[in-house]
Amino acid sequence: MRLINRRPGRGAGRLLSLLPFAATLVAYLVASALRRAENPDDKLLPSFAAFGEAIRRMAFTADPRTGDVLLWLDTAASLERLIVALAIATAIGLVLGVAIGLLPYVRSLLGAFVAVISMVPPLAILPILFITVGLGEAAKIVLIVIGVAPPLVRDIALRVGDLPPQQFIKAQTLGASTWTVVWRVALPQILPRLLDSLRLQLGPAWLFLIAAEAIASESGLGYRIFLVRRYLAMDVILPYVAWITLLAFLMELALLALQRRAFPWFAAARAEA
Amino acid sequence: MSTITIRNVWKEYGDLVVLEDINLEIAPRAFVALVGPSGCGKTTFLKMLLSEELPTRGVIELDGAPIPREPSVERGVVFQRYSVFPHLTVLGNVLLGRDLQAGGVRGALFGRVFGAQRVAAEKEARELLTAVGLAGAEAKYPAQLSGGMQQRLALAQALIARPKVLLLDEPFGALDPGIRTDIHVLMRKLWHERALTVVMVTHDLSEAFKLGTRVVAFERRRNEPTDGGRYGAIIGRDIQIWPTRVAGVQQRSDQISASGRDDPLPQSEQRRDDPALNGAAG
Structure with a gap:
C-alpha cells in the first residue's frame, strides 16, 4: 500500500502525537544527566528537582524584598499588556478591515497604504516608540498593536472581500442601507473569521510583548527571563518559557471554544463554501 | 405588478x-x-x-x-447560490426582509424590528415559510438544509420584501x-x-x-x-x-x-x- 493511503488507528495516532513530546523530554533528561555527571553544579541543563525548586521559589513564595510572588506578578503584567494591545488591534482591524473590504472609496484610499505599513518591521521602530512615547506601558502596547493590527486589517479586508457578492446584492434588495449591510451581513460573518486571524496573530503578539519587555520593563514574563539570564538561571528560564507556551496555547483553545460556542453556524457554513 | x-x-x-x-x-x-x-x-x-x-x-x-x-x-432576487445568509436561522433569513426595512432610529441603527412589529413580522415570516414548505425548520441554519430547501428559503426571503x-x-x-x-x-x-x-x-x-x-x-x-x-x-x-x-x-x-x-x-x-x-x- 502506498504511504499516502496508510492511516494510523486511533490509539496509534494518539501515541504518535505524544512521541515527539516524549522524545524531547528523554533527550533533555539524558543530556542533563550526562552534563551533571561531569559537573554536579552545571547550570545549563538543570535537573527536574532544580526546576521544582525554582518553580516553588518563583510561583509559590513571596519575594523577600517586595512581598510579591514573582511569577504571578509577571504573568499579570504581561497578560494585561497583551490583552489590552490585542483588544485595540482587534478594534482597529475590524473597523478598517470591514471599511476597506466593503467600501470602494476606502479601499482606494487605504488599501495600498495598509499593505505598505504592514511591511514595516515593528521591532525596527521600537526605538522610535521608546523615544516618542517613553519607556512605560504605552510603548509596549503600541509595539504589539503596530505589529498585529496591520495583518489583522488586511486579513479582515480579504475575508470581507471573500463573502459572496450575491449576499450584498441580496441585502440591498431586502432594503439594507450601507450601515445595515455592515451590521447585519458583514460583521456577524466576519466575527468568527476574526477569531481565526486573532489566533494566528497570537504568536507575533507574544513575540513583540517579550521583545518590548526584554528591552525596557520592570515586570513581565519577558523581563524576568532576560533578567535571570545574567545568572544563567536556566532553572527559572525554562519553566517561564513553558509557562508562556502554556498561556499562549490556552488562549488559542479559548478562542477556538469561543468560535464554536458563539457561532454555531460557522463550521458547517465554512465546510460548504 | x-x-x-x-x-x-x-x-x-x-x-x-x-x-x-x-x-x-x-x-x-x-x-x-x-x-x-x-x-x-x-x-x-x-x-x-x-x-x-x-x-x-x-x-x-x-x-x-x-x-x-x-x-x-x-426588485427581489434569487441566485443559484449564496442567496441566503449562512449566519442566520431559517426564520432569521426570512425576517431579514422586515428587519432591514425597519423604521425609526433604532430600526436603522440595528437593522431590526422590535416589539409588536416584530411579533407581526415573525407571524408573517412563519406563514411564508409554511407556504414554501419549510414549516418546522425555522430554527435551522441554511447549511443544515438541502439545496432545494435552501432555494425555497431564498424564495420566501425574497417575497417577504414584497x-x-x-x-x-x-x-x-x-x-x-x-x-x-x-x-x-x-x-x-x-x-x-x-x-x-x-x-x-x-x-x-x-x-x-x-x-x-x-x-x-x-x-x-x-x-x-x-x-x-x-x-x-x-x-x-x-x-x-x-x-x-x-x-x-x-x-x-x-x-x-x-x-x-x-x-x-x-x-x-x-x-x-x-x-x-x-x-x-x-
Whole structure:
C-alpha cells in the first residue's frame, strides 16, 4: 500500500502525537544527566528537582524584598499588556478591515497604504516608540498593536472581500442601507473569521510583548527571563518559557471554544463554501 | 405588478459588446424565461435589471420611471447560490426582509424590528415559510438544509420584501431533477398567488417552457473569433432557438397565464433525456 493511503488507528495516532513530546523530554533528561555527571553544579541543563525548586521559589513564595510572588506578578503584567494591545488591534482591524473590504472609496484610499505599513518591521521602530512615547506601558502596547493590527486589517479586508457578492446584492434588495449591510451581513460573518486571524496573530503578539519587555520593563514574563539570564538561571528560564507556551496555547483553545460556542453556524457554513 | 420597459440597451466592456440594442417590454405579471447559450449575456441582462450592472447605453424603466442605479426593494432576487445568509436561522433569513426595512432610529441603527412589529413580522415570516414548505425548520441554519430547501428559503426571503419584480438567476439549476420538479410546482403557485412579474434566467429549456408565459432567447448572430467581440447578443425569438416546440408550447403557456390553471404540460423528465435538447440548452 502506498504511504499516502496508510492511516494510523486511533490509539496509534494518539501515541504518535505524544512521541515527539516524549522524545524531547528523554533527550533533555539524558543530556542533563550526562552534563551533571561531569559537573554536579552545571547550570545549563538543570535537573527536574532544580526546576521544582525554582518553580516553588518563583510561583509559590513571596519575594523577600517586595512581598510579591514573582511569577504571578509577571504573568499579570504581561497578560494585561497583551490583552489590552490585542483588544485595540482587534478594534482597529475590524473597523478598517470591514471599511476597506466593503467600501470602494476606502479601499482606494487605504488599501495600498495598509499593505505598505504592514511591511514595516515593528521591532525596527521600537526605538522610535521608546523615544516618542517613553519607556512605560504605552510603548509596549503600541509595539504589539503596530505589529498585529496591520495583518489583522488586511486579513479582515480579504475575508470581507471573500463573502459572496450575491449576499450584498441580496441585502440591498431586502432594503439594507450601507450601515445595515455592515451590521447585519458583514460583521456577524466576519466575527468568527476574526477569531481565526486573532489566533494566528497570537504568536507575533507574544513575540513583540517579550521583545518590548526584554528591552525596557520592570515586570513581565519577558523581563524576568532576560533578567535571570545574567545568572544563567536556566532553572527559572525554562519553566517561564513553558509557562508562556502554556498561556499562549490556552488562549488559542479559548478562542477556538469561543468560535464554536458563539457561532454555531460557522463550521458547517465554512465546510460548504 | 408592473411593466418593465427596456429601450435600446447596450452593454459593452471596453471593445467587447455583450448585448446589442435590446428592446423589450415585459407586461405586468408576466413570467419571462430568458434562455440562450452560455456567455450570450442573459445573466448580464438580469444583472442590469437588478442594477448590479448598469447599461452602457439605453434605459430600463419600471412603470415608466428609470430604475434606480443600485439594487432596491422593488426588485427581489434569487441566485443559484449564496442567496441566503449562512449566519442566520431559517426564520432569521426570512425576517431579514422586515428587519432591514425597519423604521425609526433604532430600526436603522440595528437593522431590526422590535416589539409588536416584530411579533407581526415573525407571524408573517412563519406563514411564508409554511407556504414554501419549510414549516418546522425555522430554527435551522441554511447549511443544515438541502439545496432545494435552501432555494425555497431564498424564495420566501425574497417575497417577504414584497418586490414588484422577482428576478431569478438559474435558481433551480443546481438541483436534482425530482427536487426541481417539486420546486417548479411551488414557483408556479407563488407566481399565481402573488402580484409578481418574474424574469428568470435558465439554461434549461424545458424549465423555461414549463414555467414561462414568454420565452425570450438571446443569441449572437455572429460569434467568430475574428470579429473581436464587436457583435453583441440580440434578442432572437424563441423560434430561432427551438422552432418546432415554441408555437404550441407558447400557446399552452399563454393559456396558463390567462386561465390561471396549473400546467397541463407533460413531465419534463421525459424531455430532459432528449439529446438534441441538451445540446441546445448547453
